[in-house]
C-alpha cells in the first residue's frame with residue numbers, strides 16, 4: 234500500500250475507534266448509533282442465521298441485471314448516436330443536462346407502467362444509469378485516433394473485426410469508466426427504489442428495521458452495503474487504473 | 485543556376501524505362517465539395533508515375549496536400565477528379581501489396597511491441613512460425629529487440645514510429661507509402677534509419693514513396709524527388725538524382741548532393757513564402 238492509502242486507512246480506523254469509545258462511555262446513546270463492535274457482531278449473526286439472505290440475493294441480482302442492461306443498452310445507443318451527426322446534435326443537450334434532473338421523481342410513472350416489484354425497480358435503476366454509459370461510449374469513440382481505423386483499412390479488415398480488434402480495445406478504458414458509473418448508479422437506483430416501493434430486498438429491510446426501531450440490525454445492513462460497494466469499487470478502480478496507464482501516451 | 489541544372493542533367497536516369505507501379509493522372513482532391521460549407525481545394529491536378537522499384541520522395545510546404553496525395557495512392561480516399569492506378573488496375577480501396585506508415589502515431593497502446601508488429605501478419609493469416617520469424621527479423625532490423633514485451637506507452641515517440649514501420653514492413657508490401665516516418669527521430673538516428681531503409685529497399689525491390697520535410701533526406705534517399713507547390717499542391721518539378729542503387733548516407737559529402745538540395749530549395753523557397761504570406765493574411 235502506498236502512503237496516501239495508509240493515511241486514508243488511518244483516518245477510517247481512527248474514526249471507528251473514536252466512535253467505539255464515544256459509544257462505550259455513553260457520549261453517544263445506543264438508540265442513536267450502536268458501537269461499531271456491536272454492529273459488526275450483529276452483521277455476523279445476521280449473515281450466519283441467513284435471515285436476510287433472500288433480501289441480499291434479490292437486491293444484488295437486481296443491481297446486476299440493471300447494470301447489465303444499462304451497459305449494453307448504453308453502449309448500443311452510444312454507437313448509434315456517434316454514427317449519426319444529425320441525431321447527435323439533437324440528443325446531446327439532453328445527455329449533458331440529464332443528471333441535473335432527479336430521475337427518481339418519475340417513479341410513480343414507472344410504477345404505473347411496470348407495477349411494483351423487480352421490473353419497476355430495475356427500470357428506475359436503468360433509467361438512472363444508462364446515460365452514463367452513453368456518454369462514456371461517445372467520449373471513447375470521439376477520442377479514437379483516426380489513424381487506428383485507417384490502419385485497419387490498410388490491413389483490409391472487415392467492419393466486424395475492426396470493431397472487435399481495434400475499436401473495442403482502443404475505447405476500452407472509456408467504456409470501463411462508463412461501466413463503473415453504471416454500477417454506482419444501479420446501486421443507488423435499486424436500493425433507493427426498494428426503500429420506497431418494494432416489500433422485499435435490502436433497501437426495504439433497512440427501512441423496515443428503521444421503522445421498527447431495530448437500530449443495530451439497521452446499521453448492520455448499512456455496513457453490509459458499504460462493505461460490498463467498497464470491495465467492488467476497489468476491484469474496478471484497479472482494473473481502471475491498469476487500462477488507463479496503458480492508454481496514456483507518454484509524449 | 486546553369487551549373488546546377490547541368491550537374492543534375494548529366495546524371496543518368498536508370499529508372500526511366502522501368503515498368504510503372506502506380507500512376508495518377510489528373511488527380512485532384514477537394515474537401516467538402518458536395519456538402520454545404522466552404523470547399524477546400526487540397527490537391528492537384530497531379531500527374532505522376534511511380535516506376536517499379538524506384539525510391540520516390542515528395543517535399544513541399546506544410547499543408548500543401550502531401551498526406552492527401554498519399555491517401556489517394558493508398559486507396560484511403562478517392563480523388564475528386566482524375567484516376568489512380570496500382571499495377572495497372574484502378575485503385576478502389578487499399579490494394580493488395582500496399583503498405584502505409586502514417587504521419588501520426590498509429591501504434592496500438594493495448595498491444596506489446598511484438599504483438600503490434602505481428603498484427604498485420606496475423607490478420608493476413610500467416611502461420612505462427614512465419615509470423616515469429618518475420619517479427620524477429622523486423623524487431624532486430626528496427627532496433628526494437630529489447631523492447632518486444634514493452635507497451636508503446638513505455639517507448640519514445642521515435643520508437644513508436646519504428647514499431648509502425650516494422651508492422652508495415654513485415655508484410656513485405658510491393659509499394660511502401662511513408663508519411664514523415666522519421667519526423668519524431670533525432671538527426672543521427674534519422675541518418676541510420678535512412679541507411680536501413682535504403683538497405684531494405686535494395687533487398688526487397690519494393691517501390692517506395694516517401695513524404696519528408698527534410699531536404700537532405702530526400703536528396704540522399706531518392707531516385708527521384710517531386711517538389712510540390714503550395715496548396716493546392718501540384719508537382720512543380722521532378723528532380724532525378726542519379727544515385728547508384730547501392731548508395732548510403734555517405735553520399736551527403738558528394739558534390740552533387742549539395743546541388744540537388746540547392747535545386748529543391750530554390751523551388752521550395754518561393755512556395756514556402758507563399759504559404760507564410762497566406763497564413764499571415766488569415767491572421768489579420
Ligand SMILES: Nc1ncnc2c1ncn2[C@@H]1O[C@H](COP(=O)(O)OP(=O)(O)OP(=O)(O)O)[C@@H](O)[C@H]1O
Nearest residue numbers: 515516524526545546547548549550551552553715
Ligand atoms: N478531411 C479534411 N477536410 C477538410 N480539409 C482537409 C482534410 N484533410 C486535409 N485537409 C486540408 O487539405 C490541405 C492539405 O492537407 P494535408 O494533410 O494533405 O497536407 P500536408 O502537406 O500533408 O501537410 P503537413 O506537411 O502539415 O503534413 C490542408 O489545408 C488541410 O487543412
Ligand SMILES: [Mg+2]
Nearest residue numbers: 550551552587
Ligand atoms: Mg501531412
